[in-house]
Amino acid sequence: MKYLPFVFKHLRRNWVRTTSTVVAMAVCIFLLCTLRSVLSEVDSMLEASSATRLVTRHSVSLTFNLPVAYESRIESVPGVKAVAKTIWFGGSLPAKKEGQADETEGDSTTDWSKFFNNMAVDADKFFPMYPELTIPPDQWKAFRETRQGCVIGSKLAKKFGWKVGDRFFLESFIPPYRKRSGPFEFEVSGIYDADLAKYPGTDVSTMYFHYEYLKEGVGREIGVGTYALEIANGDQAASVGKAIDALFENSSATTITETEQAFKASFIAMAGNLAFLLNGIGLAVAFTILLVTANTMSMAVRERRTEIGVLKTLGFSSAHVMGFVVGEALLLGVLGGALGVFGSETLLYGLSHAPGITEILAGMGLSGLELKPAVAALGLFIAVALGLFAGFVPALSAYRAKITDILRTV
Amino acid sequence: MSTMVSVQEVTKVYKRGSEELKVLDSLSLDVPEGEFVALMGPSGSGKTTLLNLIAGIDQPTSGAVVVGGRNIAVLSEGELAKWRSHSVGFIFQFYNLIPVLSAVENVELPLLLTKLSKKERRERALTALKVVGLADRSSHYPRQLSGGQEQRVAIARAIVTDPQVLVADEPTGDLDAKSAEEILKLMETLNQEFKKTIVMVTHDPRAADRAHVQRHLEKGVLQLR
Numbered sequence: 001m002k003y004l005p006f007v008f009k010h011l012r013r014n015w016v017r018t019t020s021t022v023v024a025m026a027v028c029i030f031l032l033c034t035l036r037s038v039l040s041e042v043d044s045m046l047e048a049s050s051a052t053r054l055v056t057r058h059s060v061s062l063t064f065n066l067p068v069a070y071e072s073r074i075e076s077v078p079g080v081k082a083v084a085k086t087i088w089f090g091g092s093l094p095a096k097k098e099g100q101a102d103e104t105e106g107d108s109t110t111d112w113s114k115f116f117n118n119m120a121v122d123a124d125k126f127f128p129m130y131p132e133l134t135i136p137p138d139q140w141k142a143f144r145e146t147r148q149g150c151v152i153g154s155k156l157a158k159k160f161g162w163k164v165g166d167r168f169f170l171e172s173f174i175p176p177y178r179k180r181s182g183p184f185e186f187e188v189s190g191i192y193d194a195d196l197a198k199y200p201g202t203d204v205s206t207m208y209f210h211y212e213y214l215k216e217g218v219g220r221e222i223g224v225g226t227y228a229l230e231i232a233n234g235d236q237a238a239s240v241g242k243a244i245d246a247l248f249e250n251s252s253a254t255t256i257t258e259t260e261q262a263f264k265a266s267f268i269a270m271a272g273n274l275a276f277l278l279n280g281i282g283l284a285v286a287f288t289i290l291l292v293t294a295n296t297m298s299m300a301v302r303e304r305r306t307e308i309g310v311l312k313t314l315g316f317s318s319a320h321v322m323g324f325v326v327g328e329a330l331l332l333g334v335l336g337g338a339l340g341v342f343g344s345e346t347l348l349y350g351l352s353h354a355p356g357i358t359e360i361l362a363g364m365g366l367s368g369l370e371l372k373p374a375v376a377a378l379g380l381f382i383a384v385a386l387g388l389f390a391g392f393v394p395a396l397s398a399y400r401a402k403i404t405d406i407l408r409t410v
Numbered sequence: 411m412s413t414m415v416s417v418q419e420v421t422k423v424y425k426r427g428s429e430e431l432k433v434l435d436s437l438s439l440d441v442p443e444g445e446f447v448a449l450m451g452p453s454g455s456g457k458t459t460l461l462n463l464i465a466g467i468d469q470p471t472s473g474a475v476v477v478g479g480r481n482i483a484v485l486s487e488g489e490l491a492k493w494r495s496h497s498v499g500f501i502f503q504f505y506n507l508i509p510v511l512s513a514v515e516n517v518e519l520p521l522l523l524t525k526l527s528k529k530e531r532r533e534r535a536l537t538a539l540k541v542v543g544l545a546d547r548s549s550h551y552p553r554q555l556s557g558g559q560e561q562r563v564a565i566a567r568a569i570v571t572d573p574q575v576l577v578a579d580e581p582t583g584d585l586d587a588k589s590a591e592e593i594l595k596l597m598e599t600l601n602q603e604f605k606k607t608i609v610m611v612t613h614d615p616r617a618a619d620r621a622h623v624q625r626h627l628e629k630g631v632l633q634l635r
Contacts, residue, residue: 002522009510310506313467314520314567315495317488403467407502 025336033344044201051234055263065223084125091170139190149189153204293390301394309406329391337383415441420473448621499568501578514548538566558589
């Protein structure tokens with residue numbers, strides 16, 4: 001510890017260089033932590049998927065719906081236990097709530113700041129497939145019996161302060177799901193929750209309502225966005241999926257059936273290979289920072305050659321001198337790492353609390369986006385490791401430097 | 411007077427690629443305790459090499475270097491570093507103070523290797539600065555001091571661990587006449603009042619005159635004069 005002030009003094013010698021290196025390191029750790037947090041959230045979302053649940057969708061794109069007639073044909077495939085129609089509604093609040101005078105009444109413009117994930121489902125078939133979603137029996141009964149009824153996740157209820165019996169309006173940004181008379185009106189029939197300790201990553205920020213209500217509202221056949229399936233045996237997922245897709249191979253709407261996990265992953269992958277992209281960026285940044293820090297330390301050692309000779313002359317061992325250089329590099333790493341972690345924590349906190357953005361993230365299934373302690377620790381570890389690697393070679397050269405060689409060049 | 415430094419049949423050969431350069435050739439030298447010796451000679455005569463061997467920052471190819479009764483020619487690099495920290499004080503031509511440290515922090519530097527407390531280290535460093543007459547400049551940084559003052563801080567750093575031997579490599583070589591005179595007076599004081607054994611390399615005859623004994627080297631051999 002008595003050497004620490006000495007190491008600090010050296011870092012202050014060229015404060016512009018030190019500051020830029022710390023900031024560069026901080027940016028690197030900031031990016032790593034932020035990207036890692038996004039990936040971690042995506043991973044936990046995927047982990048929450050059941051092995052016995054499959055999803056059948058249009059083979060071209062999620063934006064194409066499948067015929068309603070496919071439901072009974074899919075049900076007939078051996079191994080399939082249940083099939084439920086689902087449609088991603090894409091609705092958002094038009095800032096209108098019953099009992100409140102609202103100046104935007106009648107305005108159908110989508111309010112993205114209040115966007116959240118909402119889906120029309122075949123409730124009687126859909127919810128039994130998701131035992132992790134728990135709804136009090138009386139609320140479930142009320143939901144089944146109420147045409148405009150919906151169930152909302154506990155997180156969503158907390159966000160908007162909704163309780164059972166509250167009414168609100170939603171309007172989809174997807175034209176086929178709009179009705180001429182204005183937004184759809186809903187009543188909160190129930191609030192569902194999940195045991196997140198038992199089912200980590202379960203989404204409790206989505207709203208589900210009746211498929212039939214949507215169909216009646218738009219006044220025509222709307223097809224099915226995706227079919228949610230439950231199969232008897234998770235080991236047969238591939239063969240069952242293949243059998244279903246084979247059924248519609250020669251139709252105008254061919255299908256892709258995949259596990260729920262693969263479906264979610266492909267949904268996320270619409271933006272490209274997210275994991276590869278994020279990891280690639282993180283690695284490239286880390287490597288660049290390694291070079292920057294190594295260069296800083298090399299320059300610092302090079303311009304202090306005489307001082308290294310003096311320290312050794314005064315009786316400091318080669319290990320001491322090496323320790324000073326490594327110590328400086330580690331300090332750069334710790335300072336940059338702490339700054340980067342702090343920056344990432346600030347950004348993620350801001351995103352998860354900023355009006356508008358929170359809902360968009362929730363809509364993407366990233367409602368739990370936060371800097372987890374493990375990710376922060378990983379960021380700090382990488383920062384320290386970068387400092388250590390960057391300082392090692394210059395430190396080794398300081399270790400090996402012979403006093404007589406150094407002093408001869410003074 | 412007992413012998414403080416005894417250089418016995420020392421040969422030093424440097425290798426430059428395949429070429430060997432003999433810098434010191436079977437050189438022997440005895441420096442009694444409390445002596446002030448000036449080593450003189452032309453460039454390349456081996457005086458700095460001899461000084462480095464006495465200070466334990468280099469090792470001879472053959473022969474023995476006994477300082478304070480210990481043959482330092484057989485010590486490992488780590489043992490030599492430890493020995494240097496308490497047995498020898500080195501004064502450089504260009505002072506070689508650490509620019510980011512204040513005068514007192516520079517003087518305190520060798521004491522970081524001791525078990526002294528922070529307070530004790532600071533007290534000793536201030537005492538050393540008082541000895542060289544710079545107690546009032548303790549918080550000044552090297553850039554705020556003149557060349558002579560910097561050299562005095564460097565001398566304070568050399569004596570702060572109370573070593574038996576001081577070695578000085580052209581300590582006045584970078585100073586004006588007035589500052590050089592002050593430094594030489596200080597070295598005389600250290601020799602006479604504090605009984606330090608001093609071995610000084612110099613080109614300056616006036617500096618050499620302040621020493622009790624002058625020894626001349628030429629081509630790695632001590633000359634008899």
